[in-house]
Structures are given as C-alpha cells and as structure tokens.
Amino acid sequence: MDDRTTKSRIRDAAIHRFGEVGFERATIREIAADADVSPGLVLHHFGSKAGLREACDEHVVASFGASRAEMVETGTTDPFATLAALREEEPHLRYLMRALRDGSPAAARLFDEVVRESEAMTALGVEAGILRPSEHPHDQAVLLVAWQFGALALAEHMARGFGVEPFSDEMTARVGRAALEVLSHGVFADTRYEDAWRRLDEAADVTPADAAEGESE
Amino acid sequence: MDDRTTKSRIRDAAIHRFGEVGFERATIREIAADADVSPGLVLHHFGSKAGLREACDEHVVASFGASRAEMVETGTTDPFATLAALREEEPHLRYLMRALRDGSPAAARLFDEVVRESEAMTALGVEAGILRPSEHPHDQAVLLVAWQFGALALAEHMARGFGVEPFSDEMTARVGRAALEVLSHGVFADTRYEDAWRRLDEAADVTPADAAEGESE
DNA sequence: TAAACTATTGAACATGCGTTCAATGTCAGA
C-alpha cells in the first residue's frame, strides 16, 4: 500500500528514472510501470513528457531550496556540511546530477542560486575569520560551485578512482578529506604560478568589469 | 573541396554532432547530411551508430593522448597549461565534455589515464619543490581531475556565471585566475576544519587501505 | 437518484529512428 497520491507517485517514479538513466533514455511506459499505472495516466496528469520533467524539476529544486534554507537558519557556513546533508536525499541528488549533465533548465536555475548563496555565505565566513578573503569573490564562488557540482556529476568516475561505491559513506569521507586538504593549503608550494599569471593578467588587462565583450577575434 | 577521405569526414561530422547535442540526440541522418553523404554510407563504414561512437571515441582519445604525450616530453607540470593547450582542439574538447556527461566508456578510460598521469606529474612537481606534498596523493589526483573535468562538463554554467561565452579566451582567463588563487592559498583561513575532520577520521578509522569494503550497513 | 466531473485504462496513431538491402556507380587489375 502506498498512501501517497497517484500523481506524486508518478512524479517520484519519474524522478527516480530520470535520475537513473537520464531524461532521453527514460520512457513514459517504464515510469508508468514503476508507478503501477497506465502510460495514458501519466500524460493525463502532466500533459507531456516535458511537463513531467518540469514538475520533477520544480519538486527537486524546491526540496533542495528547503534544506538549504534550513542550513542558512542554523548558520552552517562550510560547503561540506551541505554535501553531507544532501546525501540524505539520494534520489533527488541523483536527479540533480543528471539534470546537470543533461543541461536541464532547472539545473541552471539551481546552479545560479547556489552561486549566489555561496557568495553570501563566503562573505560571512570571511567576516568571521574562517575563510580567506578572495580577490575575486564572485569568480571564486562560481568556480567552487562548478567544482562541487562537477564532482557530483562525475561521481561515477571518482568512485571508480577511489575504488568505492558511488554515493557511499566511504566516498563522502574520501572526497571530503581530499577536498579539505586542498582547500586548506592549496596544492602549490609557493605563489610563483599565481604571480606569473597576475603579470600576464595585468598585461592583457583582463578585469571582471569589461568581461562581457571579447576584444580579440 | 575536401581532401580528407570520406570515412574521416563522416567521423569528424559525427564528433562535431555528438559533441554539440550528445550521442542520443544526434541522428545518423543529420551526421550524414553534415558530411554530404547518404545515411546508408555511414552504416556501411561504421557498422552501426555504436560503432561510429567507438570510432569517434578512439580518435578523440588518441588525439588527446598525443598532445598529452607531447606535454610530458616538454616537461609541463602544471594542469593549467594543459587546459590552455586543450583549447586548441575545441571540437574534440566539446566531444570529451559530452562524453563525460553521457557516461561514455571512452570518457572513463580517459579519466583514469589522466588521473594516473596527473599523479605522476604531481610527484615530479613535489620533487621539484613546486607542489606541496599531499597526505593522500592518489585521492588528491582523483579529486583534482574530477574538478577539472567537472568544470569542463559544466562549462555552460560557469560561462553563464561569469557572463562570458563558453570556450572563450575570456573564460579560460577567469577560470585560470580563480583556480590559481584557490590552489595557491586554499579558501580556509586556518586548518580548524581540516583538524576537525582528521579527528573524525581517526575515530572512524577510515583509511585508504580498507576503502574497498563498507563495514557499516 | 441523476448528473457532472475526475481518474484511469487500453488500444490505436503518427513519427522518427537505426538499420537493411537491392541497385548503381567507380575504378583497379587480369
């Protein structure tokens, strides 16, 4: 027995399928079978496959929004607690991972939201003396979110590299440890590369301000 | 006039299409049209769509292998020179990006190869005093490659975050600058998080050696 | 009770796809 409404059962089955095999490969017939309904009913409730995707997007994004809002309230500032908390909702996480890879609009929305929040939280961390101030806080936020989401999207490959199961506790631990080391000390022994880059930068006059237009080519 | 052989023309058209829209969405008919041949000829040369993918995989992986081998010979040790060099072959880069997102076997192969090479190059860098020695060199290599490839896979989102075009010089510059800052200094002001994690680590006894099996659950 | 509306089904439809295949063209070698 399943006390959820039929519509939400279909949506959850779709989230699961989409997350597992991607939007393209997932078929309405399979989703309907998973939810123990006929294919026709899926279309009755969601209009089309695209409509079904939108409903899933909305639900997952809202769900993550809620848990992020909770973290903001409790005042969590570091990104790894976030990652750990995300693991609680594995189907949604898989869905998000797929959405990122599929290039779904929802993933783009979520990416931008998280960048914005990450930038704000970083500012708080800097004030609190926990985080090192960056010369380009926005760029850094974009990069760190891309790394975090990117690692999520490539979880399968990382797991293989570690020799563990994707989405296992083992994996979270290994990723967390390695990431903390890098994010605490960096990987370069000194700043020779950074200095070199900065000189190139100043010569080419690439500043965030006039970033919108490309003057070469 | 195109002096390449018809077969390689088809393969290059396929690499382009696969890279642009992904393996699933790309159709043999479109690829054939791009290469100015009939759909039948594509199958005549490559047997099936999967065979065509394999041929593309092999070609792209080999191409990247060649340019990486060249970098090893010239003794380049830092990952950003690699990124810059990759930009020269944009279609192949787009293909690789898609392959990573699609979960193609070729992408897995390449990922593992690059991890291995990255680990070796990092060891060289440490010896040379350029790179900081890591406590878990393999884990660090996996993480850094995942970040690098992940950022590549999410190039579209990063570009939007920066307000620039994907695969533009502008974008390379911004990513490089932000990455160098993080990889030179880290983001944490001190090691309090790392220390806390290490204590958790020792308590749970999570070591790389017995990483293969999960004892909980 | 009757009517209207919603949930649900199963079959059918249309389309686009990968693939097959017989036919034709092309060209090197006997």
Place this chain on the structure above:
DNA sequence: TCTGACATTGAACGCATGTTCAATAGTTTA
C-alpha cells in the same frame, strides 16, 4: 574489355516512442 571489389545511394522495414482518444469506473454534487 571483362571482372570483381568497393563506394554510394535511396527506398523500404521494423521498432520504440510520445501522444491521442474513446470508453469505463469511481466519486462528488445538485
């Protein structure tokens, strides 16, 4: 010139898919 192998075409086939639709069951409303 004849022949065989290969390149190439275009039409057709079969299949899986998203979608439509009339019909049925169930539930609410007047």
